[in-house]
Amino acid sequence: MGLDRKLAARASQQEGHVTDLNRRLVLAERPLGMVDERTVRIEETAVPTPGPGEALARVRYLSIDPTIRTWMDDAPGYLPPIAIGEVIRSGGIAEVIHSDSDRYTPGELLFGMTGWQDYVIANEAFQSLPAGISPTVALGLFGITGMTAYFGLTDVGRVKEGDVVVVSGAAGATGSTVGQIAKLKGAGKVVGIAGGPQKCAWVVEELGFDAAIDYKAGDLPARLRQACPDGIDLYFDNVGGEILDACLAQLAMRGRVVLCGAIASYNDRGELRGPANYRSLIIRRGRMQGFIILDYLDRFPQAQAEMAGWLASGQIKSAEHIVDGLEHSPDALNLLFTGGNTGKVIVRV
């Protein structure tokens, strides 16, 4: 696109018309490990035209979540795989540019499945942001991340007063929120598992965790026994693999394991390893349960109201890791698997 055409497009856009092109990141081939330019390709297409009752919206922020990586595999999941040639599926925040619906006003910010692209057609599945909530907090504490932490702890894990709670991926988006909510819900001790001394220091000093274990420092089983001598009442698992196995071994009587994700295996090419210590569930009368946050959509308002109170009173912190540029979305996704982020990864388009 030449400079003249770009300028014309911009001028036209300012008048409420859009003649710009839509950059889309599409799945070119299924990745075998990390995502790169061979697996995710950038292409330019015409900006889509909204139908009756729809709106055209400019994507402003993208929520970068581990689950996106699972949608790239040709494997059964809670949603169908992303098809080859299809835009990478992703939650995001978009600003209404042009509306053919009474529901949406130009300038308004909406949350929805925007995909990794510049423009999206907002249909009725898109929702207005809660009043007074910034776009990045809307994607984090008030979005899938915060809601996953909230319902995973309260509904699946049934966190209760005095519980010893352990969470892996503690410096990540969900983990950092899990630990904070656990404290607010009366947990007796909250221990985070994270990679490296900096992340460990951060969750204790900034987020108020009681302790943190650096799994890269070795002998996780011994460190868990030391940190949780009476066992783990609730383990919130964001990673799977050996960390899940170590926590199962240290489960307290009637301990609960909340399965949120298995990030350690999402990029695995070889045979998957299962948690050999699942037999602890028998001896300790334990329960291991998975969930998908989409099942809780109708209960989000209740949780968001509680979250708003904690946020207003400074009892919970939103930790964000911003990456600039739509074209860097694949790198942003890879950060989750290399552990390069602290807090919620968000792409500012």
Add this chain to the structure above:
Amino acid sequence: MGLDRKLAARASQQEGHVTDLNRRLVLAERPLGMVDERTVRIEETAVPTPGPGEALARVRYLSIDPTIRTWMDDAPGYLPPIAIGEVIRSGGIAEVIHSDSDRYTPGELLFGMTGWQDYVIANEAFQSLPAGISPTVALGLFGITGMTAYFGLTDVGRVKEGDVVVVSGAAGATGSTVGQIAKLKGAGKVVGIAGGPQKCAWVVEELGFDAAIDYKAGDLPARLRQACPDGIDLYFDNVGGEILDACLAQLAMRGRVVLCGAIASYNDRGELRGPANYRSLIIRRGRMQGFIILDYLDRFPQAQAEMAGWLASGQIKSAEHIVDGLEHSPDALNLLFTGGNTGKVIVRV
């Protein structure tokens, strides 16, 4: 012991005195696989003398359960390991010979932890058999086996009308009972997994299962998909290993896995394999939960009353596999791991 002394002992016993010797099977060394004469040694000691409030009882039947094998390992469990030199721990039925307690009358049959031996001191943990129940049924349907099937299905698995129920070790003591109770509780379809065509035919034709899968015939995953095209609502796991993994892969939405035992691994010497498909629990919102039947002791009467009704009306069958002779107890235990039994293994002392 010479013949004269034996005769003298027998005569004395008939008068209510016991001068016989007590054969005890003790743990000589910890087994690394199956149990043999090096790991379990027979020895003869004096018959123990009951103290005030106790009774001396002659062991008549032994309940041979997979869990006995786990107690032989030097590993943490729900009970401490059997110590070297200690009698092999086991449930059984014993007849009161001599009583120093108002609770017990000579000739009465008691259930308790008799151990693998000829004589035992019955203390207050021993209980009288329910009226009209034969000793072998008391060890099977009314004992740990039947209670495990009952509470595993109803309390842990929350079996409900229309459920597709799969049970492994289907021709074993617990499995054969699980399938029958599941039908009585309104399961829509009950599928047993067993080793070999004879066992498969038996659970369908004799016990009324809807279908059976011979796991030795290969491609269990495909056979499970065929037998349970809409998924498994409740999987009652008696074996662990690859069978657990295959059932996890075919779990229905909100499916439940009841972990009763992991017999496939009890004799393992190498590294334990975990169920790689545990990630199904996330996608399918599944729950995997273990239990130990000892937690349900106070609810046994309720379950036994229901069982008595089913037994009286011929709606449930007691399948027993009797092995004669105390000295054959180790072989009887090994049967459970070679799949050599059909129904509950009981040693007639």
